[in-house]
Amino acid sequence: MSSVCVHGLGYIGLPTAAVLAEAGHDVFGYDVDVELLDAIERGELHVDEPGLDDVIASALDGSLSVTREVVPADYHLICVPTPLEDGRAELSYVEAAGEAVAAELRPDDTVILESTVPPGTTVEVLGPVLERSGLDVGEFSLAYSPETVLPGNVIAELHDNDRAIGGVDAASVEAAVALYGSFVEGELRTMSDPTLAEFVKLLQNTYRDVNIALANEVAMIAADYDLDSREAIALANHHPRVDLHQPGPGVGGHCIPIDPLFLGQGSDRLDLIERARAINDGMAAYVTDLLETELGSITDTSVAILGVAYKGNVADARESPGLRLAETLQQRVRATHAPGAEGAGVGGSDTDTEIDVRLHDPHVTDSHLALESLPDALSGADAAVIATDHDEYAVLDPTEVAAQLDGDTVIDAKGILDVAAWEAAGVTVVEL
Numbered sequence: 046m047s048s049v050c051v052h053g054l055g056y057i058g059l060p061t062a063a064v065l066a067e068a069g070h071d072v073f074g075y076d077v078d079v080e081l082l083d084a085i086e087r088g089e090l091h092v093d094e095p096g097l098d099d100v101i102a103s104a105l106d107g108s109l110s111v112t113r114e115v116v117p118a119d120y121h122l123i124c125v126p127t128p129l130e131d132g133r134a135e136l137s138y139v140e141a142a143g144e145a146v147a148a149e150l151r152p153d154d155t156v157i158l159e160s161t162v163p164p165g166t167t168v169e170v171l172g173p174v175l176e177r178s179g180l181d182v183g184e185f186s187l188a189y190s191p192e193t194v195l196p197g198n199v200i201a202e203l204h205d206n207d208r209a210i211g212g213v214d215a216a217s218v219e220a221a222v223a224l225y226g227s228f229v230e231g232e233l234r235t236m237s238d239p240t241l242a243e244f245v246k247l248l249q250n251t252y253r254d255v256n257i258a259l260a261n262e263v264a265m266i267a268a269d270y271d272l273d274s275r276e277a278i279a280l281a282n283h284h285p286r287v288d289l290h291q292p293g294p295g296v297g298g299h300c301i302p303i304d305p306l307f308l309g310q311g312s313d314r315l316d317l318i319e320r321a322r323a324i325n326d327g328m329a330a331y332v333t334d335l336l337e338t339e340l341g342s343i344t345d346t347s348v349a350i351l352g353v354a355y356k357g358n359v360a361d362a363r364e365s366p367g368l369r370l371a372e373t374l375q376q377r378v379r380a381t382h383a384p385g386a387e388g389a390g391v392g393g394s395d396t397d398t399e400i401d402v403r404l405h406d407p408h409v410t411d412s413h414l415a416l417e418s419l420p421d422a423l424s425g426a427d428a429a430v431i432a433t434d435h436d437e438y439a440v441l442d443p444t445e446v447a448a449q450l451d452g453d454t455v456i457d458a459k460g461i462l463d464v465a466a467w468e469a470a471g472v473t474v475v476e477l
């Protein structure tokens with residue numbers, strides 16, 4: 046077994062560190078956020094993930110320890126953030142982690158980058174930073190192995206998913222295979238080029254984003270034909286070579302809406318990919334159109350948005366479609382009443398006109414979001430929108446909701462309600 050220093054103990058690094066410890070390695074979890082390290086040591090987890098608590102608790106009782114300084118180790122695994130800023134991948138976290146590794150790097154150690162990055166990052170950005178150690182690439186091993194776990198199923202997918210491994214040389218591939226082989230049950234797909242592994246990771250999320258954009262466009266077209274888009278998609282998917290995804294109020298999370306744009310860092314050929322991004326981001330405006338059609342006008346109405354997590358049964362509200370919808374509703378009302386806008390009062394903006402947008406989510410706990418209880422969000426509202434497919438929403442009692450609402454409109458943007466039961470309770474359900 047080996048010593049492993051994991052850099053970055055977030056959604057990816059913390060479960061990975063725990064699973065490595067479970068496999069018998071001596072694991073040192075390092076993060077620049079000292080409060081986070083204190084919390085992990087107290088057993089307070091910031092990552093809401095089924096099964097994670099138990100795995101972390103037993104790892105902390107065993108061979109996982111958190112460290113406030115980077116330590117020498119056979120393997121350094123880098124799992125730091127790579128956000129999109131001003132249209133470009135922000136790689137300063139990767140560079141900072143590389144510098145910290147360089148200070149402790151020894152001949153024959155292995156460095157593996159797991160963060161999602163634009164093609165070329167391992168070789169062109171991380172490698173040169175690591176060489177500040179005085180060692181050349183080749184004297185130490187260097188590989189890229191992207192993380193592909195699905196939030197909500199992280200522990201299982203860490204073990205089960207196939208894993209792409211791109212090493213700068215044969216020794217790097219071999220070293221990375223030895224580490225992942227100790228806990229991965231899926232296939233280890235090796236390649237002799239880290240850039241290819243980086244590219245492949247981005248393709249997977251780009252495929253999903255473009256496919257969802259197609260489903261969203263299909264939903265809007267189906268509505269024009271008065272057809273149920275989900276029924277049409279299910280029927281189309283019976284063909285052995287068709288796999289359309291599902292429409293919704295937008296694509297959230299900090300991966301799928303961002304990663305496709307990393308492909309544009311070294312290429313100006315993005316066209317369909319950018320259009321798909323625009324279609325998915327435009328779904329908030331489409332849901333707003335649906336509300337306007339149902340309510341006549343959204344000015345001076347109350348709308349309950351059920352779900353600000355970016356997807357069902359998780360607590361993560363990054364790039365949340367529900368929050369984007371809330372902003373779009375408010376912008377639409379402001380734009381309608383801006384000076385000169387069609388329907389604006391004489392003399393310009395009518396400051397008394399507004400929209401009351403209430404937010405509810407049973408999983409998200411972010412205190413900045415002014416979330417309301419379900420009864421408070423629904424009480425007296427003119428309409429409700431299901432923006433996240435949480436299990437709790439699928440089993441809502443239509444009669445109770447109908448009694449709480451003032452209006453009778455529910456937009457089911459995730460297609461999770463039993464429409465017949467809701468309509469029997471007197472609710473008009475508009476599905477995407």
Ligand SMILES: NC(=O)C1=CN([C@@H]2O[C@H](COP(=O)(O)OP(=O)(O)OC[C@H]3O[C@@H](n4cnc5c(N)ncnc54)[C@H](O)[C@@H]3O)[C@@H](O)[C@H]2O)C=CC1
Pocket residue numbers: 052053054055056057058075076077078081124125126127138139141142159160161162192193194195196299300
């Ligand atoms: N969350 C997900 O579902 C997936 C994320 N990824 C990718 O994995 C990478 C990490 O993502 P998350 O774990 O979600 O991010 P996160 O934001 O949850 O965690 C990153 C952690 O790195 C720490 N950090 C920042 N700079 C550091 C440094 N120089 N040294 C040590 N620690 C540092 C931060 O304090 C934070 O705790 C990103 O590139 C992301 O795109 C890939 C697949 C899935």
Ligand SMILES: CC(=O)N[C@@H]1[C@@H](OP(=O)(O)OP(=O)(O)OC[C@H]2O[C@@H](n3ccc(=O)[nH]c3=O)[C@H](O)[C@@H]2O)O[C@H](C(=O)O)[C@@H](O)[C@@H]1O
Pocket residue numbers: 161192193194195196249250253257290291292293294295296297298299300301355356357366
């Ligand atoms: C190719 C792929 O499946 N990538 C996964 C994805 O995780 P993530 O939770 O972001 O993906 P997701 O479940 O597709 O959700 C993203 C967004 O897309 C929406 N969504 C998803 C599927 C669908 O048919 N329609 C739809 O509108 C969701 O509601 C959500 O708002 O991105 C992760 C990542 O790269 O961070 C990756 O590890 C995961 O395996």
